[in-house]
Amino acid sequence: MTFVFNKVIPFLALGLLFVGHYMGLFVAPTERMMGDVYRIIYTHVPAAWICLIAYTLSFFASVYYLIRNKMGADTFAEASAEVGVVFNAILLITGSIWGKPTWGVWWTWDPRLTTAAIMFFAFIGYLALRRFITEPERRATWGSVVAILAFIDLPLVWYSVKWWNSLHQLQSSPQTVDAAMVTPLRISAFAFLFLYIWMVHVRYKIGVKRLALEQATPAPLAQGATP
């Protein structure tokens, strides 16, 4: 298992990332309306998918922690949320870069954009809160509550902003996109998925070690010294 996580998954992630982006940049045809600008979707769209997966898994891990009180679930929830925030940042930055030449603006108050931005701040809040709680059990409990509250807000944000204002184009599906464009997109999506698994695995191991350090007996006490 260690071999798979330490060698196979990083290799797959980086390899597919290279192949997917190479095909996206040089092999896939130019889009008729947008020209070459559209090629950013090979980073943008997979980042959106993985970001959503990361937050969803963080939510379920938080619920599981509140039911079973397993510290491992909370460590995973934090790892997944942290990696989710990274992909969320990529999503917002690439979206903004694409928006300027296509829509003529860096930012617009469209449901998808607004939801992505709010999601980003909600989970930044979750990560920030955790930094201020020193007691592991309390950090896990309060962190889980905040993650749940942030996640259940997403559909509400999406619908409220949708009613409020809408500009984003409908999402593409394999039926609406040329096959030559779909293949690199699929490869990139798998690349990001392996990248996510790799990053979460590393972050989870760090979390487990930090927790062990926090819960360990202080060195002088372990050696039998009187405080």
Added chain:
Amino acid sequence: MSLIESTNKSPSLLQTVWLILQKDLRIEWRQRARINATAFFAILTLLLFSFAAGPQAALLEKQAPGYLWLAIFLASVLALSESMRLENDNEALEGLRLLSTTPLAIFLAKAILNSLMLWSLGLLLLPLSIAFYDAHMELGLHQAALVLFLGSAAISAPGTLYATITSKLQAREVLLPLLLFPVLIPGLLASVKAMTLIYTGDPMQQLPSWLALLFGFNLIYWIVGGLLFGRVIEE
């Protein structure tokens, strides 16, 4: 009946909520300086918006509902953190838990108290925003009161939960708005939209859908808040 007397026969949920609410209302009334300070802070915020927008009457009138809600939002952070700080002094929350109360009753009482406080604040700011921004209300006062009530309740349910979490932490002044504001966006959007319709009129009958959104937001966060509050205050 006091909380101590009630230990012989356990009181119902509603009785407990009412007793805690009475206690908190009494404390708030005796320390009126805090309510006053929050109210003046909100009024000052209303004034500041007009300085930011410049003295253009038309622009101010158009933005009046948004400014009204932003003033309530900013003041809510102060009101929420103050209401929980009270319970942390002398470990008062611990004392409350030792009596025959349930976490659900404590949550409901605190959230209702915060809703009432913010609603009163909203009712105070409404005529002031009309005066400052030269706005007019096309729809009735009862509709405005309903929107203010639903919006205040929408802030209070997640707000009470987050204020309880952050009140014991060092960086509470920063953490409470950081956690609360992103979650409140749908509530803010619906409140501002509904208030705008009340100011400008509602020929397309859009008000019911925004009220439904506010109601749904409240329903979700009051239920989830009630479910999770026990875990938040456990030792």
